[in-house]
Amino acid sequence: MNPILTNTSAMDKAVLRRYLDLPQPDNKVMATYIWIDGSGENLRAKTRTLDEEPKSPEEIPWWNFDGSSTGQAEGSNSDVYLKPVAIFKDPFMLGQNKLVMCETYKYNKEPTATNQRIDCVDAMKAAHDQHPWFGIEQEYTLLDRDGWPFGWPKGGFPHPQGPYYCGVGATQALGRDVVEAHYKACLYCGITISGTNAEVMPAQWEYQVGPCEGIDAADRFWISRSLLLRIAED
Incomplete structure (x- = not known):
């Protein structure tokens, strides 16, 4: 069983805010590249x-990373490339800064095993005249730092199901701050989030992304997951 890392000393967000409020030069943009790692499920990110x-993904340069540390390459030839596909x-x-969804490519510019987006793009192009729409539902459970469900009695269980679905109240809706912060962040980003409960x-909890046409549904969904994980860090 893997040990669970915990941050026992909470960071002071007021200190962070002091630096985030520093003025940023008009000709400098922080671009956070986000990609799916070798698990096919977890997300990674780095910033340049x-x-x-940038006004489009084509204006953002390709980048690279050490794929041997993400399960996407051998240590002897570990360069993996990031191709921006959505911003x-x-x-x-805030400001002009961007989140960048990326595809991953091996050292020889062939898609990595977990780059399934490229096949989806081909399928969406083939069905372009049909204008396929998609809606995706994401269910998730908030966990405390010790891996136990957030708000549950330690080593125990809550009352039986019944009052929690679409619940309101301190003992029914656990972790609403994360949920509402995520909702607002999605709207700010331009993600088509259609609801949560x-x-x-x-x-x-769960939320829904869509309806979106074609590959946009997948790109917006993965960025929404990245936002949720990032917000939960706070």
Whole structure:
């Protein structure tokens, strides 16, 4: 069983805010590249500086990373490339700064095993005249730092199901701050989030992305997951 890392000393967000409020040069943009790692499920991210605000993914340069540390390459030849495919406003750094969804490519510019987006793009192009729409639902459970569901009695269980689905109240809706922060961040980014609600288990929630046309549904969904994980850090 893997040990759970915990941050036992909470960071002072007021100190961070002091530096986030520093003025940023008009000709500098922080671009956070986001990609799916070798698990096919987890997300990774790294940030670089651009000299002007990009208006499309094509204006953002490819980048690279050590794929041997993400399960996407051997250590003897570990370069993996990041190809920007979608951009969004950054709700954390604000201003001109961007979140960048990326595809991953091996050292020889062939898609990595977890780059399934490229096949989806081909399928969407083939069905372009049909204008396919998609809606995606994401259910999730908030966990405390020790891995136990957030708000549950330690080593125990809450009352039986019943009052929690779409619940309201301090003992029914656990973790609403994360949920509402995520909702607002999605709207700020331009993600087509269509709703959210508490689920049948305390600390379990869901949200929906869509309807979106074609590959946009997948790109916006993955960025929404990245936002949720990032917000939960706070």
